[in-house]
Amino acid sequence: MSQLRIADCVPEGDLLTSGHLACPGCAAPLAMKLALKALGPNTIVVMPACCFTIIAGPWPQSSLQVPVFHTAFATGPAVASGIRAALDTQGKFDTTVLVWVGDGGTFDIGLQALSGAAERNENILYVCYDNEAYMNTGIQRSSATPWGAWTTTTPAQYPEATNKKDILAIMAAHNIPYAATATVAYPVDLIDKVTKAKAMRGTRFIHLLSPCPPGWKCGDDEGVELARMAVQSRVFPMLEVEDGRRWRFTMEHAGDPVEPYLRRQGRFRHLSAEQVSHIQAEIDAHWQQLVQRTAQDALVPA
């Protein structure tokens, strides 16, 4: 069979309803739709301030068919820890507590709460949907914004000057049971990872690349293709880390040049050829590091 049969691996039925308030083509609701297929109805979502707060709908509506707790920006993992404790007290061990939060809420303002929860190995699933800036408040840079990108606080003359934080390595360094990357271009991989994480106990972390048409300055219909290009050009490799030690690629990465990926997005339009080469060199160096880490996988006893 020449077509990849993704339908066979994607469960039917959605816990995300239409009428949500995401922009056309936003990957975040798509990611949520797919994640909830894996998690099912016995899930409680904790949601710090982010675009998804809006996507979830204004009171008294909700676009999620599971309970959602809207929380203050910095407090996602802390609130989730509390909910977990309350559920455990009631013997509801099977309920998944999902923290669903943006990159600003993860890489910047939520990092201490996340690190604390991970240190305690709280029994929660944390998904950071990363659109690489503070999108909800108008595209301000975050520490997840890639080097060279335009945002409203890093204009094209002075684009983002620091590298994106390696959040996966940071979380893996907490030696949590599961840390992984995922994205909407690979629904089966995404669902597999969420399913695997769901079955585990302790802090589980998924870093999910989530293209944002208004923030990335791309077409409404380009998000999935850009996510695919990000993976295949190794900008955003698909990985899994167990117990902070066993690193593994979860698919083949073609190693396509990064330039076409950058050129399709208005936020990178100003980049010179030298700047593109610099980005490529950084990607190649990071890839080498990952190749070494994944190669050690075989040496680490499970």
Next chain:
Amino acid sequence: MPETITTTDGARAIPEVAMSTTSTLVTRTGSWKYTRPAYHDRVAPCNAGCPVGIDIEGYLNLLREGRVDEARDLLLAENPLPAVTGRVCHHPCENTCNRRTFDGAVAIHAVERAMGDLARQRPAPVLKGKRRTERVAVVGSGPAGLACAYHLARFGYGVTIYESAQEAGGMLRLGIPEYRLPREALDGDIARVVAHGVEIKCGVRIGEHVTWKELTELFSAVCIATGAHTSRALGVPGEQLPGVQPGLVFLRDVNSGKRPDLGRHVVVVGGGNTAMDCARSAMRLGAKVTVAYRRTREQMPAIKEEVDDAMREGAEFVFLANPVEFQEANGRVCALVAERMALGEPDASGRRRPVPTGEHFTIEADTVLTAIGESSALEGFFGDVEGSDSGLQVDALGGTNRDMLYAGGDVTDLARTVADALGAGKRAAIGIDRHLRRHHGDTAELNALRFADGNLSAVRWMGRDPIRRVNPVNAVVGVDDLNFAQYQRVPRHADPHLDSDRARGGFDEVNAGLSTAEAMDEAKRCLNCGVCTQCDVCLIFCPDAAITRAADGSYTIALDYCKGCGLCAAECPRGAITMTQDRP
């Protein structure tokens, strides 16, 4: 008394903690959109590129689903001779196949051939339609005549084919040798035409045993499909010498079982299929063969595979060689004198014209076979039918300037291939049907029968298209309309060939073809361009959960919620969704 608030669902008490009670379905986000998606099946380029007018995508898709009988019937509904075309068609469908630049075109010919061979072991799917009282005569039993008769029979007419040769098949029997087209394959396909009730009278030459006038009086309509059987002369000194003969005459002898003695060295003049068949047949009779062609390899009109096979089997090629004279020794040809050519400016066909250099050379020859083209003998029996040296002139439905006379195939001035002849025969059958039923359709009606701008579909003409199509648009789906990320690379099955020594040793079929299982695998390589296969990709990728699947597998887009992002259309593997502007 708690405070109340009025919300979208009426006045209600404000709870202590704000808690949602309804879903976002109250928000009709569909009003945001300025483009809207719609399911529109389109036409696969292979279908448009097939001169026969076969729904290739349609039958490949049925094969993918394992519906082999239905696939076979769909193929047979458009093509009476699949075992033949699967072997000898130049398969232009594959040149247009959208898989071409991904990992190689689908080997459509190989699947067609396997289907044709399967169909041989199966009774013909005869249609139970209304019988018509009119009778139609078809003159010539080559692919054009067979196709015309077959389709007319399926439309309900009684048909008689008159054939001057002793057996039916035209050039398929008289020209194309057995190592490319074994006779049981040809006979099987013809038997199916006969099983449809077509009567074939062999050994009757119209114009000699029966006059054209008599024919027009006996039948309600006549289709002229007499082919092109006169070898063009080179027009150079020595052409009359013993040992110089038209390649077609040689092939006819070989194909009727004769094994003429050609001597040691045979020179074949020409670069078309006839030339290649002469060369390969002569090698099988033990000769050493040189092909002299006045242009280059790239410019040869022969099917590429045939040139490859001829080379593999050991024929020597001398390109840019234009015959100027045949030399004589002992009352027989002994050599060909040729002038070296060079490539000049492009000619009418777009190929660079060979121009003389003044340099001459000699090639030794015991026999020379000339094969520089065939013309049709418009012997004046139907002298008032319009045509020119290159053949009869016909309209889009094979109609000549004479009311009841239709024509198709090599006798007309259109392309000369088996597939074109089959397509022309079908067009003439539809033309005759329209004529006899006094049906006057317009161009739009006719275009609706085409696969995009390709040939006509007989199933569409009969209103029996078995393929469920979603809001079809009769336009080709291009390679840029597809999403290759949803496909895996799967290498194309190559045709297995006899090794050259064995091939040269006899007239066994050289291309062994794919096994049925391999052919079914190859069918699954088809991308099913333009036609929804209900793969769910659009539904999976819609970020607004606006797409739902009904029990019958069809999809509905909730336009009240769809924001028009276009992800469904972008991610559809086969271009079956079209975005249209919603507001200016």
